[in-house]
Structure formats: structure tokens, C-alpha cells
Amino acid sequence: MGTIAAVNHNGIGVSGIAGGNGTKPGVRIMSCQVFDGNSQVKMVNEARAIKYAADNGAVILQCSWGYNSAYSNPLQGYVPGPATDEEWSKTYPLEKEALDYFIHNAGSPNGVIEGGLAIFASGNEYSYMSSYPAAYEGCLSVASIAADYTPSSFSNYGMEVDFCAPGGDSEYHCVPGEDTDGNNVNIDQGMILSTLVVEGKAAYGYNEGTSMACPHVSGVAALGLSYALQQRRHFKVQEFINLMKQTAREVDSYYKGYKTYYYLHNSPGWSATRMDLSSYRGKMGKLVDAGALLHAIAGSGSDMKMPNLYVGIDKIVKIDLARYFLNGENLIYECEISDTSKATVTLEGTILKVKGVVAGMTSATMRTSDGKEQSFTITVRKNANDSGWM
16 A cells, blocks of 8 residues: 555655655555455455445545456466456345445545545456456446556456556566566566565565556545545545546557567567557556646535534534635634524534534524635434434
8 A cells, every 4th residue: 555655755665646744644544354365355254344444434445456357368377257247246246235335325425525436456367358346337447557658568458447557567678588576676677666565574576467556546536535625625426536537648649559578578488479559549548647636626526515413402512614614724613503492502613512402403504704604404303322313
């Protein structure tokens, strides 16, 4: 996860796309383990992890895993995976249900995004179709490109791919017949410097794959949402996906002529393979552009909205108003309740406290010192706890 959230200027290795600088914190990572020591996963554990993430504040799934592409070559040792949404959902129904839950239930209508982003690696089987779950229409599929923007030789591609990002390509940049040891930081044959686990210990080294490209896209999405939160902007999940695509850069102009790579390049007897780059046009997605996305955030989406509040009789709920107004930490607030027989409010700086008096509902209006105004509803319930729920 160093690509996403490693602290900048750390003096050790990579700087994360959304890692902060040590003084200003970066995005937070929630690590949910679903694979066991044999690189296998029980579907129920995967579903539990995805639901846990949605229920506990995560809004991006960074998934550098998946099945083999349906058109992967069995002669190269691959077992082809699902070819359609229907086949995938019938074969792995719990997985689809869990991902749909995250996509539709992560986030909040009163937060930075309503819905969740499920971002998957497209796969590394040299195939002309993305693997699943990346290929599912509800997910975002990420292909890999080399340092010159051409498709990585191993990357799956196809109409299902949404984005591309740097993922390395040692078979293109290599010296034929020489091995590439990802644990050796002195060898960088077109690969990505990242955190690794070497002999059970944390280390830095070079690696490649759509698994390396995928966190670049997740990191840009996290950076964009972090800035949107700072600007008090709210997005529905499809609005944010559309903005990422609108601000991403096309790569088709690089796909002219041919590219040569060496499959199993550490074998001196292996012959070169030639890629027709024109066959990749329209099938690698677009290259994510963090700067363009950030520039577009402020004028997109909608204003953050205060939530409706639920409180028990003689109970108090608190919210921080600064979360819902731009520059909210420096504003002065005034709250007016339509029916004070139902509830009362007090303000302590940016903190609004609402106390339930009798069961019922009342509207309220919050005004700020810079002329902004938001209305919300207060519902008082019998036997509710401090959060307002029964």
C-alpha cells in the first residue's frame, strides 16, 4: 500500500500518491486479510471483509487480485476464468453480492461520496479481455502501461478496462537472457519500486504487474476524495467515476507500429514476441491524472449537506458543523429550531448539541457567518440511545 499512502519525504523509499507529508496526514488504509498462507480464500471470508469495509467507513476497495482472463492461454499454464457477468455471478454469487453491497452502501449521503469504488487489477495473462471481478460492469478495471505509455506486455486489455497506470514491463525493458530479481533494488529493468515482503521481513524492491498499476488508480481516487472533503464537496459514486474519466489522459496516440518483448526473458533461448500496438487502441482505458482531477473537484459534485438528526428523549447527540461547510473551522454558527417543545440546541464552537425533549419531529435551520444556510430535520424517539437509534 506504499503506492497509495506512504508518507512523502520519508527518506526510505517511495512517496505515496495520497500519503501526506508527516505534518498533514494522508489517507487512511484499512487492511482486511482474506487470503490464507496457501494463497487461497474462502468466499465467505471475502464477503465478510468487503461488508466490514463498507460498514466501517471505507469508500475505496483496492483489489490487486482476481481470476484469470477468460481468454488466457492454457498452454501457458493458465486456467481460464469467467467470460461474462452472468457466468461470473452464477459461479461466484456471494462475491458479486458482497461487491454490490460495497458499491451501493459504502460512503454516505452526508459524506464526501455516496457509494463505493471497487477498483481491480485487470490481470497479467497477456489476454485480450480483463479478468473478473475487474471486468464486472460495477467495478473499475485497471490495465498496466510501461514507462513509455505503451501497454505492458503482460497486461490484460479490452473494452472492459477503465483506466491504465504504471505497472512496469521488465520483458520489454530487459536484457534478454538476464534474470530480473525484484528483491534487488539495484535492478530496475522497467519495474516499479515498492514495499515488499522479503524472507518474512518488510523491505523495498522492484515489482511489476497490473497489481502495481491498480494502487496508482486507487491512490488518485483517494487523493481526489481527500481534496473533495477539504472543499466540502459531495459526489454520488458515478459522478466521481465520470470525473475521473473526464480528467484522465488518452493513451491511444502512443499505440502505433509494433513493440517487441521477451516472454520468459531470463531464458537466453526464448525468441522475441511482437505486439501490434494498434490492436490496443480503445482497450487500455485512460491514464489517471491526479492534477487534472484535483483541479476539477471544486466545481463538481454538490455542496456537503448536514444530516438529519435522531435523538432520544433526554438524550444528546453531537455533530461537528465544520465538516459540512467550506472553511467551517473558522465560521460562527446560529441554529434556529421551528418547535423548541420537541428539541433544544446549544452551540459550542463548531459543535452542535441537540437534546430531545418529547417524541416528535421538528425542522431546523443552520446559518453561518459567511451567509450560508442549511435546513435539516430533528426526530426525537422514545427509548433511543445516544446515537438516536432504537
